[in-house]
Amino acid sequence: MSYQSRKQKILKIVEEQGEADVKELALKVETSEITIRRDLAQMAGDGLIFRTHGGAMKLSLANIPASFEQKIAANIEQKDYIARLAAQKIRDGDIIFMDCGSTVFRLCQFIKNKRIKVITNSLPVVYELSNTEVSINLIGGELDSKRQAIHGQIAVEHIKRYQADKAFVGVDGISVENGLSAASEKEAEITTAMAANARQTYLLCDSSKLGKDKYLKFAPINIIQYLVTDAPQDLIKPFIDVGLNVINE
Amino acid sequence: MSYQSRKQKILKIVEEQGEADVKELALKVETSEITIRRDLAQMAGDGLIFRTHGGAMKLSLANIPASFEQKIAANIEQKDYIARLAAQKIRDGDIIFMDCGSTVFRLCQFIKNKRIKVITNSLPVVYELSNTEVSINLIGGELDSKRQAIHGQIAVEHIKRYQADKAFVGVDGISVENGLSAASEKEAEITTAMAANARQTYLLCDSSKLGKDKYLKFAPINIIQYLVTDAPQDLIKPFIDVGLNVINE
DNA sequence: TTGATTTTGATTATATTTGAACAAATATTC
DNA sequence: GAATATTTGTTCAAATATAATCAAAATCAA
Numbered sequence: 001m002s003y004q005s006r007k008q009k010i011l012k013i014v015e016e017q018g019e020a021d022v023k024e025l026a027l028k029v030e031t032s033e034i035t036i037r038r039d040l041a042q043m044a045g046d047g048l049i050f051r052t053h054g055g056a057m058k059l060s061l062a063n064i065p066a067s068f069e070q071k072i073a074a075n076i077e078q079k080d081y082i083a084r085l086a087a088q089k090i091r092d093g094d095i096i097f098m099d100c101g102s103t104v105f106r107l108c109q110f111i112k113n114k115r116i117k118v119i120t121n122s123l124p125v126v127y128e129l130s131n132t133e134v135s136i137n138l139i140g141g142e143l144d145s146k147r148q149a150i151h152g153q154i155a156v157e158h159i160k161r162y163q164a165d166k167a168f169v170g171v172d173g174i175s176v177e178n179g180l181s182a183a184s185e186k187e188a189e190i191t192t193a194m195a196a197n198a199r200q201t202y203l204l205c206d207s208s209k210l211g212k213d214k215y216l217k218f219a220p221i222n223i224i225q226y227l228v229t230d231a232p233q234d235l236i237k238p239f240i241d242v243g244l245n246v247i248n249e
Numbered sequence: 250m251s252y253q254s255r256k257q258k259i260l261k262i263v264e265e266q267g268e269a270d271v272k273e274l275a276l277k278v279e280t281s282e283i284t285i286r287r288d289l290a291q292m293a294g295d296g297l298i299f300r301t302h303g304g305a306m307k308l309s310l311a312n313i314p315a316s317f318e319q320k321i322a323a324n325i326e327q328k329d330y331i332a333r334l335a336a337q338k339i340r341d342g343d344i345i346f347m348d349c350g351s352t353v354f355r356l357c358q359f360i361k362n363k364r365i366k367v368i369t370n371s372l373p374v375v376y377e378l379s380n381t382e383v384s385i386n387l388i389g390g391e392l393d394s395k396r397q398a399i400h401g402q403i404a405v406e407h408i409k410r411y412q413a414d415k416a417f418v419g420v421d422g423i424s425v426e427n428g429l430s431a432a433s434e435k436e437a438e439i440t441t442a443m444a445a446n447a448r449q450t451y452l453l454c455d456s457s458k459l460g461k462d463k464y465l466k467f468a469p470i471n472i473i474q475y476l477v478t479d480a481p482q483d484l485i486k487p488f489i490d491v492g493l494n495v496i497n498e
Numbered sequence: 499t500t501g502a503t504t505t506t507g508a509t510t511a512t513a514t515t516t517g518a519a520c521a522a523a524t525a526t527t528c
Numbered sequence: 529g530a531a532t533a534t535t536t537g538t539t540c541a542a543a544t545a546t547a548a549t550c551a552a553a554a555t556c557a558a
Contacts, residue, residue, distance in 0.1 A: 003505070019254055022545080032507055037546070052251035053514070054545060061257070105296060123375070124296030130312050130372075130394045138399055140389020140407045145379045148296070150387055154410070158389045161403070252515070271535080281517055286536070302525070303535060 006031065007039050014049050014056050021055030078206045078230045079103045085247050086168055086202055086228045087111055094165045097194040098125050100149035100187070101170020103204040119162055121150040121190055137162070144186060151186035159193040167198035169224075173212035174205055176238045179221040181214040188218035195223045202247075207231035210239075255280065256288050263298050263305050264380075270304030309376030314395055317373070320351040327455045327479045332356045334496050335417055335451055335477045339363060343414045346443040347374055349398035349436070350419020352453040368411055370399040370439055386411070393435060400435035408442040416447035418473075422461035423454055425487045428470045430463040437467035444472045451496075456480035459488075 009029050014020050022040070026033045044051035050059050082103055087110035090096060094114075098104050100122035108128040111118075118129060121139040129136055141155035169191045173181040180203075182188040195201040201224040210231050227239055228247045236246045250258075258278050263269050271289070275282045293300035299311030313321075321328075331352055336359035339345060343363075347353050349371035357377040360367075367378060370388040378385055390404035418440045422430040429452075431437040444450040450473040459480050476488055477496045485495045 019251070021251070033545090034508080035506060038506085050253075052253040054251045057251070057254060061254070102295075123379075126372070126392065127296060127299075127308055127312060130392065130397070131314070136392040136394070137403075138387065138389055138392050140387055140399070140404070143375065143379065143385040143387050145385070148379065150389070154386075154407070155389070158403070158407075282535095283517060284515085287516085290536095 006035075007043060010036070010039055010056075011043065011048060015058055018061050019052070019055060019057045025055070079106045081230050082204050082206060082228050083107045084110055085249075086204055089202065089226075089247075090114060090116060090166065092116065095119065095162070097159070097162075097164045097167035097169070097198055098122065099167075099169045099190055099194060100125070100147055101204065103170050103206065104168050107168060107204075119159070119164060121155055123148040123150075147186075149190075151190060156189055156193045159190070159197055162197060164194075164198040165200070167194040167201040168204060169194055169201060170204050171209065173209050173214040174203065174221065174227075174239075175211050175213055176221065176242055178213045178217045180219045180223070181212075181217045183214045183216070185216060185218075188216055192219055192223065195219070200225050202226040202228055204228050207235060210235050250279075252288070255284075256292060259285070259288055259305075260292065260297060263307055267307045267310050268301070268304065274304070307376070309373055312394075313373055313397055316395065317351065317397060321354060323351075324455055324457070325355075328352045328355045329358075330479050331453050331455060331477050333359055334498070335453055336360055338415065338451065338475075338496075339365060341365065344368065344411070346408070346411075346413045346416035346418070346447055347371065348416075348418045348439055348443060349374070349396055350453065352419050352455065353417050356417060356453070368408070368413060370404055372397040372399075396436075398439075400439060405438055405442045408439070408446055411446060413443075413447040414449070416443040416450040417453060418443055418450065419453050420458065422458050422463040423452065423470065423476075423488075424460050424462050425470065425491055427462045427466045429468045429472070430461075430466045432463050432465070434465060434467075437465055441468055441472065444468070449474050451475040451477050453477050456484060459484050 006029055010025055013025060013028060022033050022036050025036045040049065040051055040056050043049045050057045079102065083106035087107055090111055092115045095117045098107065098118055098120040105122065105124055108125055111134060112129065112132040115133055117135045117137060119137040119139065120126060126136055126138055139150050139155050139158045141150045141158065142152040144151050171180045171191065172183045203224045205227060207230055210229065221242060221244065226245045226247055229236065231248060236248060240246050255278055259274055262274060262277060271282050271285050274285045289298065289300055289305050292298045299306040299308055328351065332355035335356055339360060341364045344366045347356065347367055347369040354371065354373055357374055360383060361378065361381040364382055366384045366386060368386040368388065369375060375385055375387055388399050388404050388407045390399045390407065391401040393400050420429045420440065421432045452473045454476060456479055459478065470491060470493065475494045475496055478485065480497060485497060489495050
């Protein structure tokens, strides 16, 4: 059987069953498990299927919440490390923006007892902070249910009505050459608006995103003032050189 | 089964039942309790569910304060009866306002599969309708954590930007003599704004509130066009006499 | 055919996931 | 409020999946 038709067969099985594991596929397609893994890796790379531990899933079944994918991609300890650093910069009385990034979300646990006002477009953040000391202002507009966040023009206008002390935001990529980049225009809009309306903007960014560019380059690096990260010295040097304040310990 | 699909299964069970304990989940998903706990911990970390002692809850239920929960639980049959009547008036394509009343909340279950846009200031409504066919516009502004709703000037201005087909609202009292009354100015503001910006306003009101006045009389009866209620004929007669359309069957 | 390239399979090492046991924390009962 | 039962967190070991490396087989071009 040719290489291509095997892939098609695999795809068909996954589509029909919704889910299949490597062993099962190896048996049905009559090849070795290692070959199945290689095929699955390629197909996942092409965005045809969703790779799971031990097998693969149909995309339509896998796509439920965005936070799921974020979770898989990145690692909790790094995020908590970064979030803790960022939380140290928050003072009682502050008014802060928080966007819908997964690292930003981790901030919640560290600020529950602070007397601050949080302006956010993220429902998980709202949820996590309600019934705490924190006073919440929710940004209005269209709900993106995958991201569990509010986006769009109305949201941006809402943000513009406020002037905050600090903004805490995430991105999908940052590099000295191309500045901030995102995988979605919706998120880029919100990030830009928050940065513009805060006196200081803190970018929470784990080492995997430093020096990377995503498809949408949306802002120069100087719209933020602080980079909070877990990255080692050599990775952050270029950012310090262009005048960014880097917080990594 | 991969751990990804297991998590989805768990999420689905929790979403459907509102609540589930570890033992039950372990049984249904056919895995050990420790694994369920680990999954729940991760999912709670991602803000997908609310972790309780011994199990997990749906987000929409978790943050609802006891007072609101009691309201929802009180007179359930009447509220569902009214909500069902109201739901029958909603057509695919409608843009509707929903306020944060407990009867209005019961509307959610009947409209999950309709292709409509809901503009609301109620977080329980948002949680209940996210990941359904309904498209959601969340009203922005200050969060009142007791009511789990957005109130205030900014919220009112948000409402004014939209023109809806129908508004579904609740009140604390209604009488022919004194019109609509509420126990809180915050709610009154929102109700008034929604009514003003909808072509038709439906007041969802169980029989206990008919003919009653609460401390704040905030609007004349004619800002609404329809009264949806479970009250018997003799109670509703006065309202029909002043020109209100009454729906009670 | 011969040699180069690609694809596949086997083996080993690494990482991840899972479950068990037990101590600590938290509810529940009286 | 003390005693009891549950639930949870932690640590460790076993099972399982993946990644990396290299050699064998198949394919292709001349």
